[in-house]
Structure formats: C-alpha cells, structure tokens
Amino acid sequence: MPSSTFFNLEEEKQQRITAAALEEFAANSFAEASVAGIIEKAAIPRGSFYQYFADLEDLYIYLLKEITARKINFIKTRLSKMEDADTFTLLRQLYKIAVEFVEHNPRLAAVGNNFLKEDRELQHKVYQAGDRQAVDFYKMIINRGLEREEIDSQVEVELLAGMLKNINIYLMEQYLTANGREKPLENMESYLAKVDQALYIIEKGIKK
Amino acid sequence: MPSSTFFNLEEEKQQRITAAALEEFAANSFAEASVAGIIEKAAIPRGSFYQYFADLEDLYIYLLKEITARKINFIKTRLSKMEDADTFTLLRQLYKIAVEFVEHNPRLAAVGNNFLKEDRELQHKVYQAGDRQAVDFYKMIINRGLEREEIDSQVEVELLAGMLKNINIYLMEQYLTANGREKPLENMESYLAKVDQALYIIEKGIKK
Amino acid sequence: MPSSTFFNLEEEKQQRITAAALEEFAANSFAEASVAGIIEKAAIPRGSFYQYFADLEDLYIYLLKEITARKINFIKTRLSKMEDADTFTLLRQLYKIAVEFVEHNPRLAAVGNNFLKEDRELQHKVYQAGDRQAVDFYKMIINRGLEREEIDSQVEVELLAGMLKNINIYLMEQYLTANGREKPLENMESYLAKVDQALYIIEKGIKK
C-alpha cells in the first residue's frame, strides 16, 4: 500500500504520479518497467518515490486495484439499464462494454491487459490484494441465467465463466492488435461481428 | 540463428546449453531471463555464449522452433491412429495429448507456455521465424469436420480455431497452477473432466 | 549536455571530474578514451558518471566547448592591445599567442589538438554543438587586412583562412613533438623562427 504520505499529497501531484505510472506500465511489462521511467515522467525526485511507495510492486498493485474499481464501476453503470434483458443479450452487451472501456480509457485498459500476461506469482499477489472482479461478473450472469432457466443446468458455472472471460480476452487481443493499423470504426465493427459469431456458438452450446 | 560454431559443438555440450536455456526460460519471462543465468547453469564462459548466439533472443527463437517441432511431432504421432474418428472425439483427444506433452516434457511445455505471454512484438518475431503451428492444427480439424458435415457450416473457421486454442490454454493454465500442489492423478482427472465439460458446450454449439 | 546533477555538484568535485576527463582525452583519442579511465582518476563511482553525463561523448562535447571558450577568451585578452597593428604583425602575434596558450594550459591544448584528428563525424557534432571559433578568427583578420588594403584583393578569404589555420596546426605539431624532449626555451625560439619563416612566405604571397 502507498504510504499515507502519498495520499496526503495534493490531488494534482497524485494524479501526475498515477498518470506517469500508467504510462510506464502500459508500455512495459512489470519486469521491464522501472522506477527511473516513472519518476522522470512524473518529474518527482527519486527519494520521494520511496517515500510514497515501498517499491515498484507496491505501486503496481495499488494501480491495478484502482483500475479494477473504475472498470467495474464503468460496467455497472452501463449494465444498470438492462435488468430485464435475457442472458445472451446481456453477454453481448458485456463484451461491447469491454471494448468501450478500452476506447474510453486506453491507458488503463492497456495496463490491465498487460497484467493478464504477468507471472502467476504476481497475478496471485494482486488477487490476494483484493481483486476478483472479472470472473465473478460472468458467474453472476450465468447464475442469473440458470435461475431464469435460460441456460442448460448441466453447465458448470465456474468453467463457463472462465471460458467466457477467455473468449473476451481473445477477442480483445485481436481488437487491440488491429488497432492503430486500420480505421477504428471498421475495427470496432469487425470486433462486434466476431462477438456475434462467438456468442452464436456459445448460445447454442449452453442454452436450455 | 545460432552460429555454426554452436552446431559444431559436441552433442553433449549442445545439450547442456539447451537444457540450461530451457531451465532459464521455463522459470523466467524473456525480459527476466539473463545470459548470466544460462551460462552459469551450462557452465560455459561468457565469451562462448556470444560465440554461439548473437544474443538472448537468438537463442530464444531457436529454442522455440525446436520446441514447436517436437510438439508437432508428438501430436502427429499420437493422432495418426485416429484417422477415422469424428471431430469431437478428435478434439477431445487433442486436448488430452496436449496435457500428455506437458507431462512428458514439462520444461519444453513451460517455455512454450511462457511464450504465449510475451510481447506481441516478440511473438511476431518468433512467428516470422517460421512458427505457425497450433492454430493451423485446429483449423485443419475444423475443416475436416465441415467436410464430414459434422460441424455447422455457419461457423467461422478462423474464429473457432482461436476459441479452441484459447480454451486449451485456459484449461492448461489451470492444470499447471494446480500441479505440484495436488496429487498428479487427481489433477489429470480434473483436467479431463473440465475438457469434457468444455467440449460438451462446444459440441452442442457447433455441431450440425 | 551534462545533467543538472553535475552542475549542482560542489565546485571541487566538478573540477576533479573535469580534470580527470582532460587528462584522459589529452592522452587518448576519443575512441581510445574510456569511462573507466576517467572515473578512476576522478575517484567517483561508475554510477555517478552516468548520473552526470549521458555517455563519454556528452562529456567530450561539453569539454570542448569549455576549452574553446577559454581559448577564445585567452586570445581576445592578448590581442586587445594591438588594435592598430598591421595584418602581418597581427598574424605573427596570433601564432605566438597560440603557443602561449599551450604553455599556460598544456592539458586543454592537448585535448583541443587531439580533437583536430577525430572523425569528421565527431567533429561535425562538436561544431553543431556551437563551436566555430578558429577559422572565424583568421577570416576576421583577413577581412580587416583587405579593408586596410594590406592584402591582395585577389586572395580568397575562406581558402586563405584555412591555410593559415593549417599552418598553425602544422607548426604547433612540431612544437609539441619536440616538446618534452628538448629544452623548452630553445623549442620556443625554434617555433617562433619557423613562424617567421612561414609568414615571410605568406606575407610575400598575399600582400598587396
């Protein structure tokens, strides 16, 4: 956890440091990121960094918690209007929101994405530190689908949640790879088309 | 490519170096791996390393090509007896072979798995260097399924191949995470059970 | 440019580093000079060096700018009393001042002299970094001579400036080569004698 010193900093300075860290972790894996890179971007003295954070990992974990919180908030806000939708509409919507989050918060999303490629060990630490987020979301939707009897009751919740999450990661990766190369609009369309194709399979596969 | 100097080395020494490198890349991401770690394990002088390889990347790419070749060979051998099997039996078998490969070659598999988490850039280089493997395998099976009219012709081959590959990675990751903690046999059974559950969904989702 | 860190250092330490660098570059060409040599002489840790300078070149260019500034200052001070002298007296004086500078600042001069033998590329960089000095001095004197109608107007200013500079370098080189081997006084006399001989030719060659 960042020290109280950090949280006592004036808002603007905290922001500057956070932004610098995001930039660094968006561009580098944890192993490649460096304190040097961050203090330079944030224009703070070396010593200060260690007064705010125990080390890079401390900052990294803090950042990821922040990102998760904002992402969940983003999703909840957008899903709140769809309380009555059926499971498959909901899923389609969830995938769409995921890519919207990337568009609205490219840097946050990039860090989050890089995180998915880190060591099991590091991931474990972050999860320990209170992050369960994504999978739980899918589980919630699946359980809701089971209750509404829209989903085949033979399906294993945990496994399906994992599959849905991974499909999302897979599609998102393709979206990001294509990004910057083609026109954004086409790219988005292509992503949504793939979402539809994937959900076509999944829907047939799991519906009652 | 390793220099001819490397290939001229006596078999035993090449092996020693390769093994040391595998150990290093199994335990570390590319960014974390070091020449130092390898030469120490292989017990060769620093200078020699650079006489054999241009740099770490050179060795890494060579290694991955080797791993791929051996993996493909492994799979082909085991699949050869199943020429007449239907698509879903084949898929189930493929997932099983994948975990068998891990059991027979834990180190190779670990390096291959870590590779999947590397930079897009590094992955691109490796693919450039001649590695397309996995996805193509799935595509082959899907196309065969389409010809045999076992698969819904509405399905997009490329996308499904990606999904199948990612499901494999996802299940394998769980298998590996559990590994070393529980008893191997239970772990394997649990993996195969998950494979069945996943394929239950996929089969329903894509069959004609 | 050296970092602000360097300029914040206490005077004594800056001096120590500068002196060490001068010693290194006086004894070695740029290609032969080493960071190791400098930090040893200056008795600073390796890490500090890189906190002060981006690399050897950074330090080298900084040093040469300093040297040039001091040299120009030296010359201007000594020439200021001769505002009315005729061109040839002035030239003779300039050559004399050059050797006096060497005597007063042997190390600075040695580095400056070595610089003249560096790569065109490196020289270019230094000139880019703001150093035009020498040739301009000669051009100024020649133009003054043309205005005062002491010099044949057929003469090409730029070329003559180059010739005068090179003659100076040539004579200086002989002076330096002889130096340390013979007695300083004789050496100086011999240098001035050669200056007179050279200027005897040049004067006849360019005077109106």
Added chain:
Amino acid sequence: MPSSTFFNLEEEKQQRITAAALEEFAANSFAEASVAGIIEKAAIPRGSFYQYFADLEDLYIYLLKEITARKINFIKTRLSKMEDADTFTLLRQLYKIAVEFVEHNPRLAAVGNNFLKEDRELQHKVYQAGDRQAVDFYKMIINRGLEREEIDSQVEVELLAGMLKNINIYLMEQYLTANGREKPLENMESYLAKVDQALYIIEKGIKK
C-alpha cells in the same frame, strides 16, 4: 612484418586478406579497427590471422608500406613526362596527381588519409618501418627549384616542404568531405580551383 607463412599463401588469398584489411582500416581508425572485422571480411579462421601477423599493428604497418609504395609509383609514373617543367607547374601537377590517386584507389587513399590522423606514436612506428615518402617528394622539388633559381633562396626547405604537404592534406580533406555529396566533376573542378588559388599565394610567396 607478416610471417613467411603469409607470403607463401596463394596470391588470391593474400589479396583477399589485404582487401579485407584495407576495407577495415578505411572505415575505422586503428583504435577502432578489430581483428574480428578483418577475418570476417576475409573469411579466414581466427587462428590463421595470428599465424600470418603478430597482431593488428603488424598488419597495419605492412599495409601502409604497400600503400606508400604504390602511391610513389603512381606519382613517379605520372611525373616522368614532365622533367623540364618549372617548379610551379610541377607543384600544380603534383596536387592534381594526388587527387587522381584518390580517384583511382579510393580505399588505399582512405587508409592513407586515416593514417594522418593517428597517434604520433603510431605514426612514428610506421615511419621507422621505412616510410618517409611524401615530405621527401616536396623537398626534392624544392631543391630542384632552388637549383633552377626559380625559388627564393631565403626559403627554408624543410619548412616549405611541410607547408606544401599540409596544404595538400587540407585541400584533399575538403575534396573528400564534399565527395559523395556533390557531383564528382564539379567537385574535382572546385578542388583544382582551390589548388590554383593556394599556389597563386605560394608562388608569389616563394618565387625568386
């Protein structure tokens, strides 16, 4: 001196090695040149290099002697038809031949030119090893001029020879710097124009 082993090599191989060395020393100062660079270009084994030459310096000195010999030969051939020319015509011709040599043997010339920028120490060694060439040529011409009473007898032979040589180096440097950037023909014309301007001054300066 290269070992007898080297001279016993078949002509073609000697040539290959010599050419490789020329390329290396044309592109690098002595301090920057490396054995590695040469054996790679010449495609000879490392061990062979040390069987032929004691070290880099041995090869370097050998090379320079060869270059000198060929240069002198080149000049003598071209000057032989001008036995009766007056001193200044001869000088003009000499400067012209110098640039022609560069055009006919760019690599040889580049190495020779780099040599002029080496350590006094290294230059000394080469001269020790039997190379006096250039200056002697100028001295010869000057002495001939004195005998023919075309040159002012007050002139110091040694100094004038040094000046003439340095003027040549200076003009040649400008020629080489411009080279590759502008059209060769214009460049040559510009060089010859500068030669004329310089000799205009020198002629006035030294003629009887």
Added chain:
DNA sequence: GATGAATGAGGCTTCATTCAT
C-alpha cells in the same frame, strides 16, 4: 517531508589471444 546525490551490484557485449586437433 522533500530532495537529489551516492553507490556498487549486475547484466550486456566485444575483443585479443591461445591452444588443442
């Protein structure tokens, strides 16, 4: 609490030379 200089470990790469085959 803020600052930023000090430090040296640790990794990378190149190189000249030797030596066994």
Added chain:
DNA sequence: AATGAATGAAGCCTCATTCAT
C-alpha cells in the same frame, strides 16, 4: 599449416535503494 573453440578481461550501461541535507 589450418582451423576454430575456449577464455576471461575489460568496457559499457542501468538500476534499485539509501542517506545526508
């Protein structure tokens, strides 16, 4: 005599962390 693998010294640069002011 030819070959080319072995070797480790030497230089480069980056980095995380500490500590005095």
